[in-house]
Amino acid sequence: MADVSLRDIYKSFGKNEVIHGISCDIQDGEFIVILGPSGCGKSTVLRMIAGLEVITNGEIAINGNVVNQLEPADRDIAMVFQNYALYPHMTVFKNMAYGLKIRRMAKAEIEKRVQRAAEILELTEFLDRKPRQLSGGQRQRVAMGRCIVREPKVFLFDEPLSNLDAKLRVQMRLELRNLHEALGITSVYVTHDQVEAMTLGDRLIVMDDGYAAQIGSPLEVYERPATRFVAGFIGSPAMNFLDARLRSDGKSIEIPGGINLPVDSGGLPDYGGKQVTLGIRPEHFELTEQKEDAMHLRVNHVELLGADTLVHGHFGDEKTLLTARLPDIYHFKKGATLSLTVSPEKLHLFDMESESRIQN
Amino acid sequence: MVEHRPWLTFLTHAILLLGCLIIAFPIYTTFVASTHSLDAITSSFPFLPGRHLIENYHQALTAGSGEVGATVGTMMMNSLIMALGIAFGKISISLLSAFAIVYFKFRFRMFFFWMIFITLMLPVEVRILPTHKVVADLNMLDSYSGLIFPLIASATATFLFRQFFMTVPDELCEAVRIDGGGPIRFFFDILVPMSRTSIAALFVILFIYGWNQYLWPLLITTDESYYTLLIGIKRMLDVGEGQADWQIIMASTMLAMIPPVLVVIFMQKQFVRGMTETEK
Numbered sequence: 262m263a264d265v266s267l268r269d270i271y272k273s274f275g276k277n278e279v280i281h282g283i284s285c286d287i288q289d290g291e292f293i294v295i296l297g298p299s300g301c302g303k304s305t306v307l308r309m310i311a312g313l314e315v316i317t318n319g320e321i322a323i324n325g326n327v328v329n330q331l332e333p334a335d336r337d338i339a340m341v342f343q344n345y346a347l348y349p350h351m352t353v354f355k356n357m358a359y360g361l362k363i364r365r366m367a368k369a370e371i372e373k374r375v376q377r378a379a380e381i382l383e384l385t386e387f388l389d390r391k392p393r394q395l396s397g398g399q400r401q402r403v404a405m406g407r408c409i410v411r412e413p414k415v416f417l418f419d420e421p422l423s424n425l426d427a428k429l430r431v432q433m434r435l436e437l438r439n440l441h442e443a444l445g446i447t448s449v450y451v452t453h454d455q456v457e458a459m460t461l462g463d464r465l466i467v468m469d470d471g472y473a474a475q476i477g478s479p480l481e482v483y484e485r486p487a488t489r490f491v492a493g494f495i496g497s498p499a500m501n502f503l504d505a506r507l508r509s510d511g512k513s514i515e516i517p518g519g520i521n522l523p524v525d526s527g528g529l530p531d532y533g534g535k536q537v538t539l540g541i542r543p544e545h546f547e548l549t550e551q552k553e554d555a556m557h558l559r560v561n562h563v564e565l566l567g568a569d570t571l572v573h574g575h576f577g578d579e580k581t582l583l584t585a586r587l588p589d590i591y592h593f594k595k596g597a598t599l600s601l602t603v604s605p606e607k608l609h610l611f612d613m614e615s616e617s618r619i620q621n
Numbered sequence: 622m623v624e625h626r627p628w629l630t631f632l633t634h635a636i637l638l639l640g641c642l643i644i645a646f647p648i649y650t651t652f653v654a655s656t657h658s659l660d661a662i663t664s665s666f667p668f669l670p671g672r673h674l675i676e677n678y679h680q681a682l683t684a685g686s687g688e689v690g691a692t693v694g695t696m697m698m699n700s701l702i703m704a705l706g707i708a709f710g711k712i713s714i715s716l717l718s719a720f721a722i723v724y725f726k727f728r729f730r731m732f733f734f735w736m737i738f739i740t741l742m743l744p745v746e747v748r749i750l751p752t753h754k755v756v757a758d759l760n761m762l763d764s765y766s767g768l769i770f771p772l773i774a775s776a777t778a779t780f781l782f783r784q785f786f787m788t789v790p791d792e793l794c795e796a797v798r799i800d801g802g803g804p805i806r807f808f809f810d811i812l813v814p815m816s817r818t819s820i821a822a823l824f825v826i827l828f829i830y831g832w833n834q835y836l837w838p839l840l841i842t843t844d845e846s847y848y849t850l851l852i853g854i855k856r857m858l859d860v861g862e863g864q865a866d867w868q869i870i871m872a873s874t875m876l877a878m879i880p881p882v883l884v885v886i887f888m889q890k891q892f893v894r895g896m897t898e899t900e901k
Binding site for chain 2: 338
């Protein structure tokens with residue numbers, strides 16, 4: 262049981278700075294997901310918490326104690342690696358017991374802990390097998406078991422599900438969540454999969470090129486993305502972006518084609534007359550009969566997903582590509598024109614220069 | 622390669638059999654010669670084994686051939702100590718040096734690696750004089766350590782283990798660190814057991830290498846009690862004008878073949894596995 266705090270941490274490899282100051286207070290028992298595209302530094306942050314990478318600047322504290330100078334073993338953390346990193350020549354039992362053996366725990370206690378972890382993870386019948394005789398999902402569980410027996414203060418997961426097939430991934434995701442609820446151990450989980458992030462995390466740290474672009478609950482991140490990057494990264498299909506201009510009174514947005522969309526609540530007088538980026542999620546488009554002030558989409562391609570229909574098409578004179586996700590099934594012909602509306606509270610506005618969200 | 626033609630099958634088998642015969646024939650004649658009395662071999666060479674087998678081998682093992690001064694039993698023991706010493710020594714040294722080169726970042730790491738690598742190009746024969754001088758200065762002439770130590774360093778084995786260690790995922794090392802183990806634990810608990818098959822394969826090669834050493838033991842041993850079997854056999858032949866004890870020499874030769882053959886027979890499974898697969 263522990264809280265973890267990252268205080269303005271930096272990481273450089275040689276002259277190359279890869280983490281540019283991240284701060285976050287992780288509460289006791291919280292499940293934090295670090296989400297970001299490949300190469301954004303998310304694994305590096307995790308490895309700094311683990312103690313596998315030296316912290317160039319800043320502090321990491323576990324339960325209030327600064328751990329910068331501590332070896333991984335002394336930080337009381339446990340980590341699940343992407344490729345599981347099971348010891349190939351040891352049986353499942355020995356794999357799980359190894360960390361305890363090094364800590365010179367009594368044999369009986371080791372036996373007890375491993376048996377209990379094996380029960381939780383349904384591995385009891387595999388304890389005598391070697392890792393190579395196990396399936397991917399089972400290896401994954403052994404890697405988890407190795408962490409559980411240690412009863413650490415913090416669990417660290419480095420993309421643990423990325424080597425599993427789609428079905429198993431869904432199943433393991435649920436098991437992970439259940440496990441977390443049962444054990445209540447503070448967890449930090451790194452992934453590039455937004456579905457994992459949305460379903461597992463109590464809070465997300467969305468990382469963009471070494472910066473924490475946004476820290477917040479999954480819904481916050483989805484509903485109020487802090488930057489254009491976060492808006493585009495979270496959600497599938499990705500958010501549509503249009504160049505737009507606020508009218509001088511700040512109460513409506515003019516988009517190409519001379520269409521005006523009203524701004525939610527009191528408007529944005531400060532931004533009156535300015536160019537902005539408008540973001541609209543594909544799932545927030547609605548079909549409308551009304552032609553006035555609706556967006557007209559010329560259908561290019563239709564994907565039927567069963568529950569939903571994805572419509573890809575061009576919009577306006579500049580042929581901006583837009584995607585709309587409509588509930589239910591529609592058979593649109595190529596070249597047909599659809600009229601779409603979006604309710605004002607679903608519009609996202611971003612500053613052209615800073616790319617950060619314009620709050621309203 | 623899956624053609625099924627009877628004559629092709631016949632041809633391949635015939636070639637293999639011929640190969641076996643060519644290799645087996647000298648060994649067979651050696652064996653035959655070791656079972657006859659000296660007179661029988663020197664008059665007309667027999668092609669069937671004779672009745673002096675036990676007598677000849679017993680004499681070789683316990684008394685040896687006249688002028689050498691050491692029994693084959695003693696020399697076999699010397700050869701065995703030397704071969705095992707070289708095999709184990711080489712394996713431990715190269716495991717350790719490969720471990721250092723792959724897992725530790727120290728100054729001039731690559732320099733040391735290339736230094737080791739370059740020595741691959743220097744066989745024992747090239748450095749034999751300076752090595753002899755060093756061993757003599759260290760008072761290691763006529764001793765087991767003198768026989769073993771100069772041959773222990775092995776660039777080949779170091780290189781082989783280095784290549785193997787580089788294929789071991791870094792996460793294993795990190796997992797041990799998180800589990801609370803240091804480098805020594807990682808080495809003995811993870812790396813060495815994982816290299817088991819490579820170690821076995823190397824052991825076979827190195828044991829035979831050590832067993833077959835001739836020039837080095839010849840150079841540094843003058844005391845008969847440190848003679849290795851190969852030198853012994855050579856000495857048995859140096860009889861000048863006299864008659865060599867061919868039956869004893871042949872018996873010794875047969876005995877000299879036994880340990881390497883046993884090593885190959887008992888370790889062939891691990892040997893093949895070590896050469897073909899890595900455990901991951």
